[in-house]
Amino acid sequence: xxxxxxxxxxxxxxxxxxxxxxxxxxxxxxxxxxxxxxxxxxxxxxxxxxxxxxxxxxxxxxxxxxxxxxxxxxxxxxxxxxxxxxxxxxxxxxxxxxxxxxxxxxxxxxxxxxxxxxxxxxxxxxxxxxxxxxxxxxxxxxxxxxxxxxxxxxxxxxxxxxxxxxxxxxxxxxxxxxxxxxxxxxxxxxxxxxxxxxxxxxxxxxxxxxxxxxxxxxxxxxxxxxxxxxxxxxxxxxxxxxxxxxxxxxxxxxxxxxxxxxxxxxxxxxxxxxxxxxxxxxxxxxxxxxxxxxxxxxxxxxxxxxxxxxxxxxxxxxxxxxxxxxxxxxxxxxxxxxxxxxxxxxxxxxxxxxxxxxxxxxxxxxxxxxxxxxxxxxxxxxxxxxxxxxxxxxxxxxxxxxxxxxxxxxxxxxxx
Numbered sequence: 001x002x003x004x005x006x007x008x009x010x011x012x013x014x015x016x017x018x019x020x021x022x023x024x025x026x027x028x029x030x031x032x033x034x035x036x037x038x039x040x041x042x043x044x045x046x047x048x049x050x051x052x053x054x055x056x057x058x059x060x061x062x063x064x065x066x067x068x069x070x071x072x073x074x075x076x077x078x079x080x081x082x083x084x085x086x087x088x089x090x091x092x093x094x095x096x097x098x099x100x101x102x103x104x105x106x107x108x109x110x111x112x113x114x115x116x117x118x119x120x121x122x123x124x125x126x127x128x129x130x131x132x133x134x135x136x137x138x139x140x141x142x143x144x145x146x147x148x149x150x151x152x153x154x155x156x157x158x159x160x161x162x163x164x165x166x167x168x169x170x171x172x173x174x175x176x177x178x179x180x181x182x183x184x185x186x187x188x189x190x191x192x193x194x195x196x197x198x199x200x201x202x203x204x205x206x207x208x209x210x211x212x213x214x215x216x217x218x219x220x221x222x223x224x225x226x227x228x229x230x231x232x233x234x235x236x237x238x239x240x241x242x243x244x245x246x247x248x249x250x251x252x253x254x255x256x257x258x259x260x261x262x263x264x265x266x267x268x269x270x271x272x273x274x275x276x277x278x279x280x281x282x283x284x285x286x287x288x289x290x291x292x293x294x295x296x297x298x299x300x301x302x303x304x305x306x307x308x309x310x311x312x313x314x315x316x317x318x319x320x321x322x323x324x325x326x327x328x329x330x331x332x333x334x335x336x337x338x339x340x341x342x343x344x345x346x347x348x349x350x351x352x353x354x355x356x357x358x359x360x361x362x363x364x365x366x367x368x369x370x371x372x373x374x375x376x377x378x379x380x381x382x383x384x385x386x387x388x389x390x391x392x393x394x395x396x397x398x399x400x401x402x403x404x405x406x407x408x409x410x411x412x413x414x415x416x
Contacts, residue, residue: 001031001102001109003053005065006045015064019054020102022080022111023367025335026378028052028060029080031102034109040073040123041110044096046082048089062087069098070110074121075400077360079384080111080334081367092369095187097362111334113388115360116400120171126161134167138219147216150176150204154236162234166220171227172264172402173220174234176204177213177247181238183268184303186373187331187365204237213250214257221254221261227404230254233266233287241267244274248281255282262405266329269315270307279319284405286319287359288312289329292337293345300374301331316353325405327357327397333370335378338387350396357397360388 003020005013020031051063067084080100100111135152142148151174154163166173181188217230232240232247240247251263264285269275275286291301295309319326328350336342350358363370371378391398 001034001104003051003063004068004101004103004108005051005063006068007065010045012043012068013065014103015051015053017056018061018063019056020100021051021053021060021083022100023052023083023335024080024383025339025381027335027380028083030054031080031100031109031111034100034102034104034111035113037070037101037108037110038073038076038112038114038118040118040121041076042071043101044069044071044098046084046093046098048087049082049084049093050087052083052085068101069096070101070108071097072099072110072112072362073118073123075114075116075118076110076112077115077332077384077388077400078112078334078362086368093366095364095366097364098367099362113384115388115398121161121401125168126164127159131155131164131167138167142215142219145212145215146206147176147208147212150236151216154234158236160235162231163236166216169220169223169228170225172229172231173216174236175213175216175220175230175232176234176237176240177208177232178238178240178243179204179206180242182242182270182305182307183239184305186301186303186370187363207243208246210246210249210253213246214253217250217254217263218257221263222258223260226260228261229264229285229402229404230261231264231266231287231402239268239270240265241269241271241274241278244271244277248277251278251281251283262402264402267315268302268304268307269312270304272311272315272318275315276318279322279324283324285325285327285402286316287327287329287402288316288355289331291331291363292342293349294342297342297374297376300376313349313353316355320354320356325357326353326355327359327402328355329359329361331363332360332384332387333363333365333367334384335381336370336376338381338384339379340382343382343387343390347390347394350391350394355396357399358391359399359401361400
């Protein structure tokens with residue numbers, strides 16, 4: 001496989017005299033066992049980074065031009081990172097999911113595995129020509145609703161698929177509610193306290209009323225479709241459980257108006273008492289964000305305020321005991337998440353809590369910045385394939401995104 005690079009004009013080029021390399025933890029590996037670049041994937045130039053490649057003698061060296069990565073669509077899990085060398089430019093790259101890529105026989109291949117069905121989140125379904133009209137129509141229908149105004153911005157300015165689904169009135173729709181957070185994640189996409197790198201989205205600046213929350217929920221779930229989802233806990237907000245009282249009241253109002261669809265929360269689950277309140281109010285599913293099942297490692301990434309990994313575990317166990325379908329949103333980083341100790345700790349957490357599914361989420365972050373900020377050292381790992389195999393052998397469902405409550409399963413089609 002041959003390395004890809006770009007020049008100052010932004011042209012995508014191939015170095016046909018050298019061989020592509022990729023990185024996983026402390027190892028630089030030859031590109032191998034890649035899959036064809038999936039539809040919906042996009043290229044990203046890694047400005048200020050030169051590709052690291054193998055020469056004809058098998059020695060590592062600096063490649064030509066600027067390194068190129070691929071950003072994967074939903075349904076695909078990254079297995080290797082681009083191998084690069086800093087040569088200038090920004091100290092920290094934008095918060096994106098950089099995936100190693102290479103050229104073979106005139107076709108681009110990527111270091112990834114398909115781990116979920118790709119149809120629902122295919123880019124062809126989004127940013128359609130009629131989206132502005134749909135946004136305008138819903139804003140007129142739910143006038144003065146500040147959540148709808150926020151979702152309109154997320155849809156048209158940021159191109160957020162989950163926000164757009166509210167205006168398409170289908171599938172999983174975002175319902176942001178919380179401007180505050182009880183974590184200071186290294187890779188937070190809505191607020192970077194040090195402004196190390198541009199935040200990908202602007203966080204909401206208000207606390208919606210119960211009426212505003214319920215209004216959007218009933219609108220999205222109460223249409224003709226029976227498989228819609230509303231999700232608290234979006235990229236444009238903080239931690240939704242901090243608004244547990246309002247969410248709980250809104251859930252009850254929504255369910256008095258419609259029994260359709262699934263009510264979900266994406267949460268760090270650190271505040272157990274508030275998670276209990278939301279569970280008792282009748283939420284259907286929880287997706288709990290996790291970086292590591294080892295406390296000190298999880299803390300290094302989330303930098304939690306007032307909670308511990310044990311609190312997260314207690315929240316999961318309580319929700320499972322009350323019949324809530326619980327998934328982990330595992331922030332996967334090749335070379336770290338696939339270390340042997342990480343896999344073992346994760347499997348133990350799954351067994352202790354009885355959670356149902358692991359959703360693999362490619363962690364959007366500059367690899368060098370990740371190790372520097374979290375205080376980790378690059379080491380050898382077992383590989384993402386080993387992580388996926390271990391999860392499936394444990395009996396837990398594996399995928400990449402949430403489904404309606406009654407349709408939750410893994411990519412292999414096995415009911416969880």
